[in-house]
Amino acid sequence: MNAFDYEAPQSVDEAISLLSAGNGNVGILAGGTDLIAQLKEGRKIDLMLDLKQIPEATALSFDEDSGLSIGAATSCSKIYGYDVVQSRYPALVDCTSLIGSIQIQNRGTVGGNFCNASPAADTPPAVIVLGSTCRIAGPNGMREVAAEDFFTGPGQSVLQSGEFLVSIQVPTPAANSGAFFLRFIPRNEMDIAVANAAASVVLDSEKTTIQEARVAIGAVAPTPLLVADAGAALVGKAVDDEDAIEAACAASRAAARPISDMRGTIEQRIHLSGVLTRRAIQGAIQRAKES
Amino acid sequence: MPGKVHVTTTINGESVEFLCEPRQTILEVLRDQLDLTGTKEGCSNGNCGACSILVDGEVIDSCLMMGVEAEGQEIITIEGVASADGLHPLQQKFLEHAALQCGICTPGFIVAAKALLDQESDPSEERIRLYLAGNLCRCTGYDKIVRAVQDAASEMAE
Structure with a gap:
């Protein structure tokens, strides 16, 4: 060094x-x-x-009005160990508890996962579908950027020279909502995603119809992607509408523009984008029903 | 040339002060300056866990923490696991189950397993295997290590 x-x-x-x-x-x-x-x-x-x-960078707090504030330097294990995250933001537990090893989770942060901006990063899809905002400090004060707009390329983000990510603000989950994240790796732990996906849904009070939906996929493009067409395919549809879910999966496959590398081929990753989108949507619906 | 930084920390229950360059990892400080060579350097990039230490009770890879970050922290290394009365149950069970061959990974495994058993008294085999996934062993095939941790957990629960 x-x-x-x-x-x-x-x-x-x-x-x-x-x-x-x-x-x-x-x-x-x-x-x-x-x-x-x-x-x-x-x-x-x-x-x-x-x-x-820096207090703002290490804070981990929840407020019913403003939601969850995750300081950029808060470790993954602090996040998944926080009772509010466990009860209200299970999709954040999904992603923070499978990064690297326990040793890595005790040090690594969601803020660092964002700023490192790996296309295969595991926290952005869930943070994106939850509608989160990145709070960035710079010479001209604070600015806010939607999580899905933070990434500009592999290892690249909207951060300008002189700026740093202070915290990520995650809104309070709506009533009857649920979110879910998963990834595909060939083993059980200590690996980097071949592909990953997250979904969030808001259901009506009967919990039979999808009112809002967001889908994000990772490791299949230069940046994590919010797939707006996938979310749109679900809005207004019944929770058991297989055609709507298949349309969302097709939207993810269409949005994916992966590379072939040692972890997977273009064909496999496009296929996985659809499979993982389906499972993420089903997981999100299940959690919304149980909410 | 950046100057050295004065760091005050607690290691294995004792207050320790040292001077280090900002570019030194806590692993380098422990081994090269403080002569605590029980903590091993393996991959040096956070994959193998041989350099595992506890910082404020949490297991971390000391190759991925800077020495200057130790300021004000409570650090436990493998040298702090045994007590004056004798070996920690994990250490004893690693011996009894022959859960080591070359021994390079063993300090990391014991420190990581201690972190687990300090938090969870009766972890399942699956939980033990997941928790220790960040510690690599090239000799044993892991099975004896998992048995040793299970046996230590049973003994500590008695």
């Missing part, structure tokens, strides 16, 4: 000052499971900026 300075600012403002003084060559440290591995592989930085002393 090359030599660098280390700072652990106590506030967002202090972090912004350090970022602007850092000439763009700053490594932002949350859990370090990506950053430190990259530094060992030769990435060079002048300053390591540790977010874990």
Whole structure:
């Protein structure tokens, strides 16, 4: 590792000052499971900026009006261990509890998963279908970006030089709603998604008709994708409308534009986009019925 | 050239101060400066778990934590697992079940298993295997390790 300075600012403002003084060559440290591995592989930085002393970046709180606030430096295990997440946001448990190992979950963060911007990242699909917002601090103050608009390419996001992700705001789930995330990997743990998917639905009070729906897929395009056509195919349809669910799966297959690599082929990933979309929708409907 | 940082932390119950460069991982500090060489370096990128330590009771890969991050934390390494009275039940059961061959992965397995048993007194075999998925062993085939952890859990529950 090359030599660098280390700072652990106590506030967002202090972090912004350090970022602007850092000439763009700053490594932002949350859990370090990506950053430190990259530094060992030769990435060079002048300053390591540790977010874990900033209250907004480590907060994990829920408010009925504003929803769930996940500080960007909050570990996956803190998130899935939080009783509100377990009871109200099970799709966040789905994704945070299957990343890497327990050792990685105790350090790695959803904020880091977003900023690392791997196309195969496991937290974005669920965060996207829950209608979340990324809160970004920069020299000109705070700005908000919808989770589905955060990613611009492999390893690339909307973050500009001098900015950092402070927190992710997840709205309070609507009545009669449910969300679900899953991925396909050839083994049970410690792997990277061949493909993944999440869905959320809001049902009517009878829990027979879908009023709102969102579907997102990952590892099948340069960025995680919100598949608007898949959600639209479900709206107004009965929860057991097989044709509607198949239309949503077809929308996901159409949206996927994967590559072939050591984890899977283009054909397999397009097929999986449909299969995982179906299972995510069915899982979300089941949870909405049980809500 | 960035200067060294003064870090105050607690390791195995004792207050410890050290100076480190920001680029040093806590694994390097433990092994090279503090002579706590029980924690092993395996892959050095968070896949193998040989360098597992507890930080505030949570198991982490020490190759993926910087030394400067130890400020104010409570760290337990393999050297802190046994008590003055003797081996921890996990250590004893690893011996009895021959749950190690070359031994390089063993400190990490014991520290990770301790984290599990500190939280859950009666984990299922599936839970043990999932919890220890971040620890790799090239010798044993894992079965003896899982039996040792199950046996230790039973003994600790008595």
